[in-house]
Amino acid sequence: MRYVTAQLTSVLVLACAAGALAGDKVYGEGVSGTELMNVSELLAKPDDFIGQTVRVKGTAVGVCAHRGCWINVAGDKEGETVRFKVKDGVIVFPPEIVGDTVIAEGVWTANELTLEQTKAVCAAEARKEGKELDEGEVTTCMTLYQISGTGAVVVASTE
Numbered sequence: 001m002r003y004v005t006a007q008l009t010s011v012l013v014l015a016c017a018a019g020a021l022a023g024d025k026v027y028g029e030g031v032s033g034t035e036l037m038n039v040s041e042l043l044a045k046p047d048d049f050i051g052q053t054v055r056v057k058g059t060a061v062g063v064c065a066h067r068g069c070w071i072n073v074a075g076d077k078e079g080e081t082v083r084f085k086v087k088d089g090v091i092v093f094p095p096e097i098v099g100d101t102v103i104a105e106g107v108w109t110a111n112e113l114t115l116e117q118t119k120a121v122c123a124a125e126a127r128k129e130g131k132e133l134d135e136g137e138v139t140t141c142m143t144l145y146q147i148s149g150t151g152a153v154v155v156a157s158t159e
Contacts, residue, residue, distance in 0.1 A: 039075020
């Protein structure tokens, strides 16, 4: 009986180390730790975390429709999301995970845009809202923050 208990304990430890339990779906390397950070904490002081491995838990609210190469994860405060981006083709997230709980892990990065890139991003956002952008109003460059992902776990529904 001790042998069976030791085996079961080993399996549970390995599953937890990978960040997944029975029924969870692991993508890429999964998650390697248990400490989670709130999305609001990342967004409040984004420069403090650049280059650090971070792990967030939230609801998948968007998935790349072209290659499945990113997920937008909604956090603990309404309207706040972070993008979890992976290299194209390395991990492919299906659109069906929208609405599911996700734990995502990777390195927090900052991508500084040129003024032209910033105008293009602002114009695309305006079009999504059915508006037209006055490019003269855009005078400063944006920094886009994201998690450069190594792995994620879609948590199995408990329903």
